Amino acid sequence: MNRIQQKLQENKKLVSIYFTAGYPTLTDTKSIIENLEKAGTDIIEIGLPFSDPLADGPTIQESSTKALKNGMNSEVLFEQLKDIRSTVNIPLIIMGYFNPMLQYGVEEFCKKCNEIGIDGLIIPDLPVDVYDEAYKSLFEKYNLTNIFLITPQTSDERIRYIDSISNGFIYMVSSASVTGAKNTFGEQQKAYFERINNLNLKTPQIVGFGISNKETFEQATTYAKGGIIGSAFVKHITNHPIGKIKDFFIFA
């Protein structure tokens, strides 16, 4: 059992935080992770910036552009994280688009993640069927959990397929949107949350996109195991020093 699977067994709603590596400055990565753990974060998603982040809204796009300008890339990130497991115990996931991983070499990337102690990957533009066919065995070889997304438009049949090949959690995208787009959840989302709950999946779900405060976190986790906060946190560290990360958790 890896750290993600262990964490999912805890009897609480999990708070997962996304941030863009290399932002606001290149060398903030490690201290953001350490401060997040101290503040009570359950899972951290470390965003590997990409020039063309298709699924992201303005906040994460801008942080990615800045991080790339700062000099962030796969190699720099791995170097920054090489001793991370001497100070941090919670699950760490790298979230990034597929092309930078492809250029690094998918096996080499997975191997590096394993060496450092990364527990899983979220790759929004690596389709489930391509993963299943070409990369699943590599991920297993390096003990990495791959996290898949589902959306309100995903059919029950496809959700069942995704459930069957998942071994961590399912990233449940709250609504038809890019990251950061919504402020509250409406009836449609509630109906979707219920629909997924009624499918009785074997894989726990963590809801992401559109969670920005206590209210949306609670709505999102009525049935789900936890919530992911990305854009709202990126905004917070844009405006506050890293030492103030704990203030962000007042809402949670």
Place this chain on the structure above:
Amino acid sequence: MSYHVDEKGYYGEFGGAYIPEMLYPNVEELRQNYLKIMQEESFQKEFHQLLKDYVGRPSPLYFAKRLSEKYNTKIYLKREDLNHTGAHKVNNTIGQILMAKRLGKNRIIAETGAGQHGVATATVCALMGIECIVYMGEIDIARQAPNVARMKMLGAKVVPATSGSKTLKDATNEAIRDWINNPVDTHYIIGSVVGPHPYPDMVARFQSVVSEEIQKQLLEQENTAFPNHVIACVGGGSNAAGAFYHFLDEEKVNLIAVEAAGHGVDSGESAATSILGKEGIIHGSKTLLMQTKDGQITEPYSISAGLDYPGVGPLHAHLFKTGRAEFIAITDDQAMQAGLELTKLEGIIPAIESSHAFAVLKEKEFKKDDIVIINLSGRGDKDLDTYIKYFNL
């Protein structure tokens, strides 16, 4: 060797649909229906009627006598520049708007670089009375004011893409984001043979009317359906896909794809994707693209706004990799001179994109009896400013 898409959406090793799950239902709906809809008799009838009466097809296959004399070979021009809206782009937008209607969509989005595809999309949306939103890089909006005005007159909403490099690739990202936000009622009309499967195949099929006509016209004029060479410029690759389509499996027909070398292939300011690109993922497709060592997509350069796309359609990546097509890179200067030469010899001002194809005549020897087809993909009206500045007219 097949040069057509396989059932999984690949051309050899290129293609596929590398899309976020949020786009899966939209793309899957299209994938499941596009061939079925295109084969419907009513669809074919409406498509061809509009191509004939609205676009003005068939476009002439014109024997360029003076150009032929100069280069001592037989040169025919496929006059896509004479289409309504001034380029081949409209063949695809007519097809896709009919597709969108049959899929029950009532909102159209598109990306555009120089504005040609944006205008062609806004045009068919006006024709059908459908809402149209065109994403265009902020920088392109500033340098392509007349096309922005055209789109607005046609009733389209032009939305600036302000992220990244603020040009075509960012406009494409914004269009994709819009589609993620509006998955049910919206159809995304992609302007080239790029993007996730089935787009490259669907757009190539709509553009294939070009090579279909070339075959018929050549049979009438030269008593053969097969030229020796077909030359077309390639940005994303839609006009080349259309001009090559019916010749792909006829290995005796030499296919020449012309890329923009900008200031020179090694100048750092170029759009010669086949030479400078490496295999990767762009806009949902595995293909050749210009990128950093780290996999960040870079910004290409060409004097011609229609050729500066950092990727190339997966069909073309496959044609390059297999050697089926010959790829030639033409600089800004070579293209501008070739455009002026065509104007002087034949009285036709070509789009600067198309001028790149004409520049091949100086780069490559053709035999006296060779039949050389050049796809004249667009007219030069939109490029007058650039021609004026370049030649100090």
